[in-house]
Amino acid sequence: MLRIERLKVEVGGKEVLHGINLHLPKGEVHALMGPNGSGKTTLIMTVMGFEGYKVTQGRIYFKGVDITHLPVYERARMGIGLAFQRPPVVRGIKTRQLIEMCAMGREVDVEEIAAALNFTEFLDRDVNLGFSGGEMKRSELVQLMAQEPELVLLDEPESGVDLVNIALLGRAINRLLGRELEPQEGTSLKELRKRYARSALIITHTGHILDYVPADKGHVLINGHLVCSGNPEEILHTVEKYGYEECAKCLR
Amino acid sequence: MSEVKETLPPEEDLLKVGVDPSEDGRIGTFVQEDDRVVSCGVRQEGVDLLSTRRALERFPEVRDYLWRALEEDLALGEFQDGYFIRAHRGVRPVFPVQSCLYLSREGMRQHVHNIVVVEEGAELHVITGCTSRARRGTHVGVSEFYVKRGGRLHFTMIHAWGDEVETMPKTGVIVEEEGVFISDYICMHPGRKVKMYPTAYLVGPGATARFQSVLVAVPGALMDVGSRVYLRASNTRAEIVSRAVSMGGAIIARGHLVGESPHVKAHLECRGLLLREGGLIHAVPELEGRAVELEMTHEAAVGKIAREEVEYLMARGLTEDEATAAIVRGFLNVDIMGLPQPLQEELDHIIRQSDQESL
Numbered sequence: 206m207l208r209i210e211r212l213k214v215e216v217g218g219k220e221v222l223h224g225i226n227l228h229l230p231k232g233e234v235h236a237l238m239g240p241n242g243s244g245k246t247t248l249i250m251t252v253m254g255f256e257g258y259k260v261t262q263g264r265i266y267f268k269g270v271d272i273t274h275l276p277v278y279e280r281a282r283m284g285i286g287l288a289f290q291r292p293p294v295v296r297g298i299k300t301r302q303l304i305e306m307c308a309m310g311r312e313v314d315v316e317e318i319a320a321a322l323n324f325t326e327f328l329d330r331d332v333n334l335g336f337s338g339g340e341m342k343r344s345e346l347v348q349l350m351a352q353e354p355e356l357v358l359l360d361e362p363e364s365g366v367d368l369v370n371i372a373l374l375g376r377a378i379n380r381l382l383g384r385e386l387e388p389q390e391g392t393s394l395k396e397l398r399k400r401y402a403r404s405a406l407i408i409t410h411t412g413h414i415l416d417y418v419p420a421d422k423g424h425v426l427i428n429g430h431l432v433c434s435g436n437p438e439e440i441l442h443t444v445e446k447y448g449y450e451e452c453a454k455c456l457r
Numbered sequence: 458m459s460e461v462k463e464t465l466p467p468e469e470d471l472l473k474v475g476v477d478p479s480e481d482g483r484i485g486t487f488v489q490e491d492d493r494v495v496s497c498g499v500r501q502e503g504v505d506l507l508s509t510r511r512a513l514e515r516f517p518e519v520r521d522y523l524w525r526a527l528e529e530d531l532a533l534g535e536f537q538d539g540y541f542i543r544a545h546r547g548v549r550p551v552f553p554v555q556s557c558l559y560l561s562r563e564g565m566r567q568h569v570h571n572i573v574v575v576e577e578g579a580e581l582h583v584i585t586g587c588t589s590r591a592r593r594g595t596h597v598g599v600s601e602f603y604v605k606r607g608g609r610l611h612f613t614m615i616h617a618w619g620d621e622v623e624t625m626p627k628t629g630v631i632v633e634e635e636g637v638f639i640s641d642y643i644c645m646h647p648g649r650k651v652k653m654y655p656t657a658y659l660v661g662p663g664a665t666a667r668f669q670s671v672l673v674a675v676p677g678a679l680m681d682v683g684s685r686v687y688l689r690a691s692n693t694r695a696e697i698v699s700r701a702v703s704m705g706g707a708i709i710a711r712g713h714l715v716g717e718s719p720h721v722k723a724h725l726e727c728r729g730l731l732l733r734e735g736g737l738i739h740a741v742p743e744l745e746g747r748a749v750e751l752e753m754t755h756e757a758a759v760g761k762i763a764r765e766e767v768e769y770l771m772a773r774g775l776t777e778d779e780a781t782a783a784i785v786r787g788f789l790n791v792d793i794m795g796l797p798q799p800l801q802e803e804l805d806h807i808i809r810q811s812d813q814e815s816l
Contacts, residue, residue: 255768277771278780287772293765297787306783307773331787352773 206231206356206404207252212263214244214251221247223429224263229356232402234382234418236409236437239426240449245408246290248426249358252406253287254280267356282309286354288345290361290408295332300344303332307351318350322377338365346377357381357405363414375417378405382418412441425452460498461508466490466559466590472799474586474615476557483584485542487556491565492537503548504581505541509570512541522572526601526629526658533597539569544579544608553582553613560589560596560622571600575608575636582611589648592619598626604636606661613641618648620677626653634661640684645673645803647680647706654711656685659693670699671789674706676735683711683741688721688751695723700789703729703736713743716751725755730762730788 207229214222221244229235237245251258252265254277265273272280295303304315319325322343333341342362349357362378363371379385383402388394407414415437423437425444432455433440443451465471465488468478480486485499485506499506505516512519519541540556560567575581587596596618604610618624624647632638638657657666668684686695697712714723729738742755762784770780782805 253772255772256764276777277768278774278776281772281774289769289772293763293769295766295769295784295787297790298783303770303773306770306775309774348773 206233206268207406208266209248209252210264210266212248212251212265213261214247215259215261216247216257220261221429222251225431227424227431227434229404229406231404232399233421234405234407236407236412236415236420236423237426238409238412238423238440238444239452243426244429245426246360249287249360249406249408252280252358253277253285281352281354284355285358286349286352286356287358288342288349288360288362290364292333292341292345294334296334298332299329300332300347301328304328304348304351307348309352311353313351315351318347321350321380322347322373339367339370342366342374343370343377346374346381350377350381355403357403359405359407361408361410363409363411368413371413372417375414378414378418384418412437415441425449427453461494461496462498463495465496466557466561469799470559470588470590471557471586473803474557474588474617475584475613476555476586480555482552483555484550484552485554487540487542487554488559489538489540489557489567489569490559491562491567494538497540499554501548501550503545503579504550504554505543505545506554507541509536509539509541509572512572519572522574522601522603523570524601526603526631527599527627530599530627533568533599536568536570536599539571539599541572542581542583543574544576544581546576547578548576549580553584553611555584555586558585558587558596558598560591560594560619562594563591564593565591566595566597568597569599571598573600573602573610573612575602575604575610577605578607579605580609582613584613584615586615586617587624588617589619589622591622593621594619594623596622596624596626598624600626600628602628602630602638604630604632604638604664606633607635608633609637609639611639611641614643616642616644616651617646618651620648622648623650624648624652626655628653628655630655630657630666632657632659632661632664632666634690635663636661636665638666640666640668642668642670642682644671644680644682647672647674647678649677650679650681652681654683654685656687657695658687658689659695660689662690663692664690665694667696668698670710672699672701672708672710673789674701674703674708674736676705676733678706680707681709681711683709683713685713685715686723687715687717688723689717691718691720693718693721695721697725699727701727701729701738701740702785702789703731703733703738705733705736707737707739709739709741711741711743712755713745714753714755715745715747716753717747719748719750721748721751721753723751723753725753727755727757728788729759730785731759732762732785
């Protein structure tokens with residue numbers, strides 16, 4: 206689904222990512238962890254293709270296509286969706302209008318999607334205007350549900366959200382990823398997931414969201430280097446106990 | 458009541474400024490082409506719609522409304538005609554009256570004097586579209602509005618002028634106790650120059666005025682547009698909101714609030730967006746407090762479109778042009794003002810054109 210090869214990225218003339226390799230197969234959920242300023246957000250902003258994130262070396266492939274230099278909207282139309290950590294306020298555009306734009310001409314039931322996230326009362330408000338942290342997160346997810354991306358990039362979906370609402374967000378993310386599958390005759394859930402489930406790269410600080418959205422794999426990013434890839438729970442345990450200093454030891 | 462119905466100006470010209478020749482959802486229509494009234498008729502009981510000259514002949518009291526909300530300007534000379542609209546006491550029609558002031562002959566000077574009277578407890582919505590087939594010409598529009606006790610007048614004006622037309626409307630409004638005056642002004646084709654400073658006088662306690670303007674200036678255009686409200690009685694309220702977009706033209710967005718009585722509340726907001734080099738937006742907000750215990754505020758901001766907002770919408774699949782257009786439309790908030798569909802499409806067209814030229 207997503208393959209990143211030897212990726213170097215500059216922000217404001219300074220190299221932030223120093224040669225990242227990462228492979229996210231179809232249907233899998235990967236967690237991206239690491240201390241503040243390690244380059245996690247830079248990595249997903251680069252995958253989305255924003256101005257200001259300059260690729261100086263390496264390639265990004267999505268569904269086998271080299272997207273390294275495609276404009277943002279083409280990546281979105283190919284099936285990459287991003288939930289922003291701190292989305293901007295857009296005055297004069299109603300959230301409902303934006304959700305309809307996200308559907309790109311497909312029919313979507315805005316009311317139903319919004320209801321699933323207790324978001325109905327925000328539909329007729331200007332995009333992100335006066336939203337709390339948690340309301341912004343819900344707004345981002347409602348938009349992605351209308352967009353139906355195949356690859357979902359989530360930038361700290363749980364930050365600023367209380368525990369009750371994390372569960373709500375977790376359910377929404379699972380729904381977005383097509384992970385609420387029922388067993389079927391003649392085929393395994395694992396097989397179904399491979400066929401229907403979407404992929405996700407989730408940036409998480411606390412790992413709380415992983416209690417609701419289990420990750421298949423975890424990656425640790427430190428100072429622009431991917432120092433570790435492995436069992437996400439094991440990584441979280443180590444970090445909780447010994448901090449990221451322990452992960453930094455693997456940085457050679 | 459005599460009705461005038463001659464050949465109207467081309468439909469597309471009328472629709473562009475919100476005037477629908479089919480009269481769907483309208484209770485009456487007035488059209489003046491150059492110096493001649495070509496259409497004048499109303500279908501609602503309790504509402505008068507006449508040309509100003511005819512109204513002066515027919516109703517002696519109309520003379521009292523001439524030059525009462527405005528200082529008499531003899532330099533303008535004799536007016537050709539204009540409209541007189543009156544909603545009688547307590548009459549509240551569901552639909553608006555529409556009027557069109559149309560310049561068709563090259564180099565014509567059109568001079569109208571309009572009077573609108575909303576009697577006690579009545580409500581009226583007037584849509585006035587001013588436009589031209591001619592490229593060159595002058596439009597002098599003098600308008601006097603009277604909102605009596607508890608009345609409500611909503612006045613929507615849309616300007617779409619030929620490239621070299623110059624316009625100098627003069628508007629005065631007197632609002633009595635608990636009366637409401639709302640003005641929506643939309644101008645995307647100012648011609649060479651639009652200069653106006655409509656002024657409302659809130660003379661009765663609890664009266665309210667709200668001016669909203671949406672201004673778009675293409676290269677070569679100069680718009681000097683403001684609104685002024687005198688809050689002369691207690692508990693009066695005023696709000697002036699303008700949204701200005703320069704595509705290379707010049708906009709001076711003025712606003713002046715004068716609080717002359719205690720316990721008044723007023724707010725002024727000018728926001729400007731500069732989309733192209735060579736443009737100018739000059740916001741001039743003025744607050745004048747002349748009494749104790751009043752509350753008057755203003756906010757003004759001039760800038761460009763935030764890159765972050767464009768990219769946010771691009772991440773949802775919109776091209777850069779589409780994202781920019783959506784943001785500008787949102788900024789102008791034209792959906793709320795009920796911009797006619799052809800004008801809305803034209804706005805998108807202007808924005809797209811501007812994007813391409815700036816590349």
